[in-house]
Amino acid sequence: MHYFGNNIKTHINNLEVSYTDNGPEEGSVIIFIHGFPLNKTMWDKQLDALKEDYRVISYDIRGHGDSEIGKDDFSIDIFVTDLLNLMAKLKIAKASLCGLSMGGYIALNAIENHPDRFDALVLSDTHCIADPPKVKQKRMDTIESIKAFGVEKYVNEIIVNLFAPESFTNQIKAISNVKDIILDTCELSLSRTLLALSLRKATCEKLPEITIPVLFIVGEEDKITPPEVSELMHEKIKDSDLHIISHAGHLSNLEKPDEFNEQLKLFFAKVYKKPIMYGTYSDNSNKSKLRSKLNMFLSI
Numbered sequence: 001m002h003y004f005g006n007n008i009k010t011h012i013n014n015l016e017v018s019y020t021d022n023g024p025e026e027g028s029v030i031i032f033i034h035g036f037p038l039n040k041t042m043w044d045k046q047l048d049a050l051k052e053d054y055r056v057i058s059y060d061i062r063g064h065g066d067s068e069i070g071k072d073d074f075s076i077d078i079f080v081t082d083l084l085n086l087m088a089k090l091k092i093a094k095a096s097l098c099g100l101s102m103g104g105y106i107a108l109n110a111i112e113n114h115p116d117r118f119d120a121l122v123l124s125d126t127h128c129i130a131d132p133p134k135v136k137q138k139r140m141d142t143i144e145s146i147k148a149f150g151v152e153k154y155v156n157e158i159i160v161n162l163f164a165p166e167s168f169t170n171q172i173k174a175i176s177n178v179k180d181i182i183l184d185t186c187e188l189s190l191s192r193t194l195l196a197l198s199l200r201k202a203t204c205e206k207l208p209e210i211t212i213p214v215l216f217i218v219g220e221e222d223k224i225t226p227p228e229v230s231e232l233m234h235e236k237i238k239d240s241d242l243h244i245i246s247h248a249g250h251l252s253n254l255e256k257p258d259e260f261n262e263q264l265k266l267f268f269a270k271v272y273k274k275p276i277m278y279g280t281y282s283d284n285s286n287k288s289k290l291r292s293k294l295n296m297f298l299s300i
Ligand code: MLT
Pocket: 034, 035, 036, 037, 100, 101, 102, 103, 197, 224
């Protein structure tokens, strides 16, 4: 039996996991995977925008949001196993994935290892490289700093890298929500995830093997995973598009939700061959770009 709604609890891998599941039961499925150290609510505006046409699911990665942390160490592989078990539990044979940053690492790993389970992929503000030694060391220093000084200091340090400078004047609510989410994440989960991220393997070599449609979306001012990286990845995947969002940083879906959502709608309309209705997004220059894309899609 499936329960559609918000903050539903289920058990997978001996763990209670929280997820939100909206939209038509028979609809094509899109699963949203959050970044670190956030939770599934970062996707609320995307779920709202797409739930009329698709079955949209977001879930809390173990140790984040309302999902239990469990006994085991974290790794990208374990996160992928959780994702596949959640799909099995919800009887989802095939889905599209939309992952931001860490969510993108998980999505890439899942698609490269289980290509037959996925229809399409949105990679937002993410990359395929493993941590270089300097970044690994920084993650270890952060683990020590969280132990010594607590999460508040950590939040104040990372928040400046998550958003574009102008978001600090026009996205005050989104920023304060993100701060609260991080403050609510337990220290053990932060440390386990930092370690898992530092140990993850590169996935770049397998990019040319991806044959499903891929959309890259990235904030022009993303300091953590800059647009150049998405451009390089885009070049390696034949059936891929790239959209760069101006005046947005690393959390581009929160900073420019309307533009982000229009891109998702266009992309999934192409993937699942659906007609597209325009929303309220009003950047005219981009709208004409979107219109010409729409015409392309309609002529398929
Ligand atoms: C994220 O947003 O998920 C993180 O920036 C990922 C990372 O630290 O590599």
